[in-house]
Amino acid sequence: MSEHSATTGVLGGRVAVVFGATGWIGRAICRDLVQAGASIVMVGRDANRLDALHRELGGGDRVLSTIADVTSQIEVDDARAAAITRFGHIDLLVVSSGVITGSAFGEGIPADWAEMIDVNLRGLLHASQTFAEPLLDSADRGAPADIVLIGAVSTDVRAPRFAVFNALSAAIKQLARALRHEYGPQGTRVHIVEPAFAVGQSDEHRNASAPEHDQQHERAASAVKPDAIAAVVTLAAALPRSVNLAEVLLLPTETA
Template identity: 90%
Template structure:
């Protein structure tokens, strides 16, 4: 993100935890949060990639990297403990972990479905529940508290080769809505950001909104999308506590 975007320093008092930090969306979010002044805990499975990103960010003592698999409850617990031990509190959680596998439903491989369910949904449930307690502690004190989930526009548009991914994305959207009702009265905000892609891309690439493993997917995705998502994360967290930027649909201008 350019420094001209006007967000430098707006999150100077915040402590954020980012799951999926080394993914193509997670990296942009980490860059934006550090530039906005937040302290961050980067969570990912690959220690080497986390170390490289930490050097790239240059945030000094404001950046902590923690190796954890979002599908492991014990490792998620350890990530929370490490964050609190380092910074004393957590007031912003961003969950951008995820995998995508696309195929005609009749040709789908159950092992691929299981992996998506495990990472995209069960892992997100682990992270959201585990970090809810410290977030609610902040909210109960009248301090900011936010959960940001990264969803997909494919919950609302046709994506014929991504039936299982779409179903999981819809589940995440409904979870965000339910948590908003549950936690909102206590002052904690829950946001979901649903990004889209350019119209001239294939269905396979246009509907991929979570971090992807296939480099071809990443190259085909809109180059501006990760930065746009990161900017919205910062905007949502920086708003007055009385306002919740609840659901954000991001589409390329030419397709909107």
């Protein structure tokens, strides 16, 4: 795809910030957004993995890498400042950071619960609140503005051995619904995409120390492929401003 055709794609002119960019879902989302013409700010914790993804995407002026941990309010603030300094505005936020740890509830490890709460919920709250202002600013100018949260089907299917993860996923779904009512009248859409997970693994937060195992984690972690999740994110952002692809449940065709 040429630079001209990319920047005039369905998301041409959009500026997206992707948390969890080097995770198995985040990478696919970054690729799809760039192909659709958006400029992107890739936010992750591992500089080497960010550099590798930057090279994979061809580098260029439309891709910015920012090192930040979603659980650190200061680092999330710094990511916002870097994005605005580079691109001048932000009109799309995607939060795909997350940790999945499974066990029977009676055998659960409180430290694992704390990590999931910290990343999956508190980190998502940091990102959503910190980037709300520039998104609302974009909406005030009559431009599209979107928040996309990556949830999980387990809020509906009650996956066994994942009681805490299920509870957090349900909280994220309710947050999306509440923010949709708060921000919708102000022109900012809030979407939640819920893919089916096969077994418990995670994005970059669990895998950052072992990137050589990415393919194994990708096969294990989701019954829905990352490319399908990414396609829905792009579709939601590309819709006319008057409609909101509010909640999307993604299931494998053969098991739906």
